[in-house]
Amino acid sequence: MVQSLSHAPAPSAPDLAVEAESLVKIYHGHRGEKRALDGISLSVPRGSFFGLLGPNGAGKSTFINILAGLTVKTSGRVRVWDRDIDSDPRGAKAAIGVVPQELNLDPFFTPLELLDVQAGMYGVPRSERRTMEILEAVGLADKANAYARTLSGGMRRRLLVAKAMVHAPPVLVLDEPTAGVDIELRRQLWVTIRELNARGTTILLTTHYLEEAEQLCDRIAIINHGALVACDTTSNLLRRIDGKALTVTVGSDLTGIPESLAAFSPELKPGRRLVLRYRPSTTPVSRILDAFAAAGLSITDLSTDETDLEDIFLQLTSSAAAP
Numbered sequence: 475m476v477q478s479l480s481h482a483p484a485p486s487a488p489d490l491a492v493e494a495e496s497l498v499k500i501y502h503g504h505r506g507e508k509r510a511l512d513g514i515s516l517s518v519p520r521g522s523f524f525g526l527l528g529p530n531g532a533g534k535s536t537f538i539n540i541l542a543g544l545t546v547k548t549s550g551r552v553r554v555w556d557r558d559i560d561s562d563p564r565g566a567k568a569a570i571g572v573v574p575q576e577l578n579l580d581p582f583f584t585p586l587e588l589l590d591v592q593a594g595m596y597g598v599p600r601s602e603r604r605t606m607e608i609l610e611a612v613g614l615a616d617k618a619n620a621y622a623r624t625l626s627g628g629m630r631r632r633l634l635v636a637k638a639m640v641h642a643p644p645v646l647v648l649d650e651p652t653a654g655v656d657i658e659l660r661r662q663l664w665v666t667i668r669e670l671n672a673r674g675t676t677i678l679l680t681t682h683y684l685e686e687a688e689q690l691c692d693r694i695a696i697i698n699h700g701a702l703v704a705c706d707t708t709s710n711l712l713r714r715i716d717g718k719a720l721t722v723t724v725g726s727d728l729t730g731i732p733e734s735l736a737a738f739s740p741e742l743k744p745g746r747r748l749v750l751r752y753r754p755s756t757t758p759v760s761r762i763l764d765a766f767a768a769a770g771l772s773i774t775d776l777s778t779d780e781t782d783l784e785d786i787f788l789q790l791t792s793s794a795a796a797p
């Protein structure tokens with residue numbers, strides 16, 4: 475059923491769904507100037523599931539609100555589906571659907587009515603409206619006539635996804651869609667979004683949940699204080715932090731580091747423990763265990779800690795921290 479919402483890219487479909495160049499946004503608030511975006515350049519390839527990751531206040535919402543024509547940029551250039559937001563704002567808007575961060579639904583509308591109003595706003599002719607299909611795609615067909623106020627938080631969130639899909643945009647943007655959504659509904663939402671992506675919709679998602687980005691996105695940009703600190707495929711980003719920590723508890727007291735282990739620069743910890751950091755891609759863990767055997771040390775316990783996106787995120791966002 476999601477099939478019919480898809481966008482088999484037309485021959486003229488651009489390679490890049492979104493392109494931003496030197497994007498700057500300065501807010502002029504009562505507490506002075508705030509440089510929310512400090513010259514961000516990034517590209518979202520067509521068909522990707524792209525994650526824009528960053529801590530609160532990094533500039534994520536500002537970035538996507540500019541793409542969607544909801545916030546006016548200070549300078550820079552933005553193209554959505556090859557349409558410049560300055561010279562073709564209507565074209566750019568037609569190519570993008572936005573699921574906002576806030577749950578802003580009129581409580582007295584039913585999903586059916588809501589999508590109809592939205593379709594009207596986008597000028598989708600009645601004959602081309604596929605309201606029920608869209609509601610089915612987000613798992614809300616049986617709630618088509620229920621008042622929005624009677625829907626659970628997760629259902630409202632999915633209704634916002636449906637609303638963003640009404641004009642069948644090739645690019646779907648979701649701003650922190652799972653903030654405050656419970657695990658089960660979060661999962662349902664991901665099934666929906668993944669399916670839309672599998673059928674050709676380019677997904678741009680902002681999140682401050684690293685795990686979410688790691689699991690869902692094929693490309694990730696990390697921003698902090700309005701600046702881009704990394705932009706790569708998820709697997710490349712994870713490869714950058716090819717590292718693990720092995721904690722070994724040995725059967726006898728240690729007075730120093732045995733020679734056979736010196737190459738691994740272990741840290742001596744209380745409780746007969748040694749912590750060794752190694753790169754799984756170049757150092758098989760068996761080599762480390764052999765070194766323990768060579769030192770005549772028996773092993774009574776061991777555990778490993780995976781590094782994940784969180785490590786690189788902390789590395790990148792702490793080194794790029796502004797005053």
Ligand SMILES: Nc1ncnc2c1ncn2[C@@H]1O[C@H](COP(=O)(O)OP(=O)(O)O)[C@@H](O)[C@H]1O
Binds near residue numbers: 501502528531
């Ligand atoms: N309308 C506004 N007026 C002034 N400052 C704003 C406004 N909107 C956002 N900001 C500031 O810009 C920065 C980036 O905000 P935002 O884009 O919402 O970040 P994120 O979505 O990553 O949490 C923050 O410091 C925020 O306080």
Ligand SMILES: [Mg+2]
Binds near residue numbers: 575
């Ligand atoms: Mg935000």
